[in-house]
């Protein structure tokens with residue numbers, strides 16, 4: 001979700017041929033590049049959807065074993081921090097029972113959201129529980145975690161070198 005150029009989805013689809021990976025982003029600009037790369041590589045197990053998290057099609061409900069959000073900004077970041085229904089509820093609706101949501105976020109005071117730390121994530125976990133998502137852990141992300149996200153944005157911002165990131169994991173628990 002908020003896949004940008006879809007680099008992470010391309011990587012997962014290439015290295016896990018029995019998985020089906022879907023890159024979703026509200027903006028077609030970067031996502032189109034990923035879609036062309038998938039087409040050129042004849043990757044049949046990757047799909048690209050231009051849509052805001054707030055408007056996902058019902059056909060995607062309860063299909064995901066895993067949802068990842070790497071370095072969200074704008075309404076995606078705001079909704080994830082607030083635990084809003086339109087963002088967190090919408091993401092939760094994609095997930096199968098026991099599926100995992102991984103959020104990698106780097107935001108400081110200058111981004112207009114206040115500094116996002118593991119403590120901030122932990123203090124807001126009740127908002128996620130309302131959507132059936134239980135916080136598993138929240139910690140500072142290692143440079144390996146940041147590298148594995150294959151995030152073009154993290155490279156551009158110098159995340160891991162000049163600014164930190166938090167990794168939060170949630171489990172969908174429908175009971």
Ligand SMILES: C[S@@+](CC[C@H](N)C(=O)[O-])C[C@H]1O[C@@H](n2cnc3c(N)ncnc32)[C@H](O)[C@@H]1O
Nearest residue numbers: 002003004026027052053070073076151152153
């Ligand atoms: C900083 S970029 C990160 C892109 C990519 N995940 C990466 O790490 O390189 C944030 C992305 O979130 C997307 N985004 C922001 N609000 C969104 C929303 N409401 N629904 C879906 N995508 C959104 C933007 O279009 C943008 O591509």
